[in-house]
Amino acid sequence: MLVLRRSLFSEFLAVVAYPLTLYLAFGVGLKGYIADVEGLPYPVFIAPGLITMTAVNAAFDESAWSMWFHRRVQRTIEEYRVTPITVYDIVVGKILCGFSHGIIKGVVVTGVIFLFTPFRFTLLHLLIYLVFITLGSMIFSCLGTIVGTTINKPENIGRIQAVVIVPLIFMSGIFFPLSSYPAALVPVVKLLPTTAAFDGARQALLHGAFPPGYAANLVITATVVFVLAVAIFNRKMSE
Amino acid sequence: MVNGTNSAAAIAMHGITKLYGELRAVDDFSLDVASGTIFGLLGPNGAGKTTLIRILTTLLRPTSGAAFVEGRNVLTEGKEVRRLIGVVPQENNLDRYLTARENLILHARMHGMAPVDYNPRIDELFELIGLAGRQHDFPDTFSGGMQRRLVVARALVHNPRVLFLDEPTTGLDPQSRRAVWEYIASLKAKMTIFLTTHFMDEADVLCDRILIMDHGRALVDGTAAELKERFAHAHIYEVEFRRNADRYEAMLRNLPYVESAERSGNLFRLTLAGEEALKTLMDELGSADIRKICLREPSLEDVFIALTGRTVRD
Numbered sequence: 164m165l166v167l168r169r170s171l172f173s174e175f176l177a178v179v180a181y182p183l184t185l186y187l188a189f190g191v192g193l194k195g196y197i198a199d200v201e202g203l204p205y206p207v208f209i210a211p212g213l214i215t216m217t218a219v220n221a222a223f224d225e226s227a228w229s230m231w232f233h234r235r236v237q238r239t240i241e242e243y244r245v246t247p248i249t250v251y252d253i254v255v256g257k258i259l260c261g262f263s264h265g266i267i268k269g270v271v272v273t274g275v276i277f278l279f280t281p282f283r284f285t286l287l288h289l290l291i292y293l294v295f296i297t298l299g300s301m302i303f304s305c306l307g308t309i310v311g312t313t314i315n316k317p318e319n320i321g322r323i324q325a326v327v328i329v330p331l332i333f334m335s336g337i338f339f340p341l342s343s344y345p346a347a348l349v350p351v352v353k354l355l356p357t358t359a360a361f362d363g364a365r366q367a368l369l370h371g372a373f374p375p376g377y378a379a380n381l382v383i384t385a386t387v388v389f390v391l392a393v394a395i396f397n398r399k400m401s402e
Numbered sequence: 403m404v405n406g407t408n409s410a411a412a413i414a415m416h417g418i419t420k421l422y423g424e425l426r427a428v429d430d431f432s433l434d435v436a437s438g439t440i441f442g443l444l445g446p447n448g449a450g451k452t453t454l455i456r457i458l459t460t461l462l463r464p465t466s467g468a469a470f471v472e473g474r475n476v477l478t479e480g481k482e483v484r485r486l487i488g489v490v491p492q493e494n495n496l497d498r499y500l501t502a503r504e505n506l507i508l509h510a511r512m513h514g515m516a517p518v519d520y521n522p523r524i525d526e527l528f529e530l531i532g533l534a535g536r537q538h539d540f541p542d543t544f545s546g547g548m549q550r551r552l553v554v555a556r557a558l559v560h561n562p563r564v565l566f567l568d569e570p571t572t573g574l575d576p577q578s579r580r581a582v583w584e585y586i587a588s589l590k591a592k593m594t595i596f597l598t599t600h601f602m603d604e605a606d607v608l609c610d611r612i613l614i615m616d617h618g619r620a621l622v623d624g625t626a627a628e629l630k631e632r633f634a635h636a637h638i639y640e641v642e643f644r645r646n647a648d649r650y651e652a653m654l655r656n657l658p659y660v661e662s663a664e665r666s667g668n669l670f671r672l673t674l675a676g677e678e679a680l681k682t683l684m685d686e687l688g689s690a691d692i693r694k695i696c697l698r699e700p701s702l703e704d705v706f707i708a709l710t711g712r713t714v715r716d
Contacts, residue, residue: 166499238495242556245459245489246512247481401463 178268179275182213210282211368212337218269218296219303226261226304230311254396265300291367298381299360305388312396335361356384412437412594418467427453429618440595442609450618451598488557490567494549496541503537513560527555547578567597602702629705637674638698643691
């Protein structure tokens, strides 16, 4: 957090610029060309997804790059390992660090979108939405930790983001409704944890709904990836 | 001979073996290091030095054998061992996003120290390493020697009882090396120091006891003087010629009692089979072209090379 505080302005700009640009390009630029989606104006339809995308991307980026940098470049992980803290303390700390980045940046973008766009939501909806953004950030922080632990070449982290993370996010109905998929494919897409995070977040923020299936999916996925991240890091450290 | 084990030792290893697949990095290695000693572990690249340090600092589990630091088992009491040790790794693994002082504070916090304890200790260490005026700067702005001193200071924040230094002066200029030497020597009364190095002069100056290892095994163990004494029988002579060095080189390499001949310009360093070989050699060479001939006292480097060979290791 000390390091984040030091670079607050540049972090703020970087975090806000991407979702705001997408909002302006798709939500405002294409607004006249796209009819309402599921009864909602298109900018309103995409806004929750953009916030969630910011949060989970921030969680993944922070965990993956921080873990890789501390392990491969600064080698500070080795310094931590010769102190009385345990390998578990280190990996849980890294996961929580990525998770915190996700939550903080998600909240910042929520505030900016609230301030600079006509998108509105109630406090209750926001609180339900926080459940999804929290679980989503935890999942992506754990995934980032696994990537940062196992991958040695930095370009491969970028490749994982391009080939796995971004498609998973975009397939989850961030810019289009899930009903656009062929009917046979919809149940499969709904099983994706990213769909649970993005569609669940949208339902929470826009309608105050709490889809239990999505919530259960996220809790189970978060538990599995957390255990995996800890086990993989522990194994890597004992090599 | 490697010393036997001793229950009062600061560091003890019994039959440590570490395998990496087929490679035997450490092979049935045993060692005791007495408290308050500066112990130097020497060996060429790949000899197993760093593997041993990693085992002793709980970073690596041996394939077999047992190791103890201050009586604590590194395998079963890792956390306790880490409370007692300070580690200076080969690379300066400082956090470049934290200031020099913040690096030391983070280390203190990981050791569970309270600000009331670590702040005066850190002040004292910055004075000691001569970086008090730079403590709020980032390590990236420091020279290699300053970063090295900071890494050593970081390892001392929690007052360790055993300090491990893995090649502490590699990459430093001569002035910085000497500054680190003085600093290490000043710690001697307060803790046991276990260091690995490639530099024979470093081991010679600093260490109370030196062990040379290769291929994962201990080769020889003793004080610098003892090790040199063991090789005093080596009959090493330096012969310098005025002219015709090429002709003499061919001759020297064919003499059966010349065990090795190293050439540097017109100067040859010869290892003879025995003292009596000197007279025969002089008869062969004659005196016309010889500028000088002298007996050379073996250095620690001679001992090292004699034991580990000349082949360059990766």
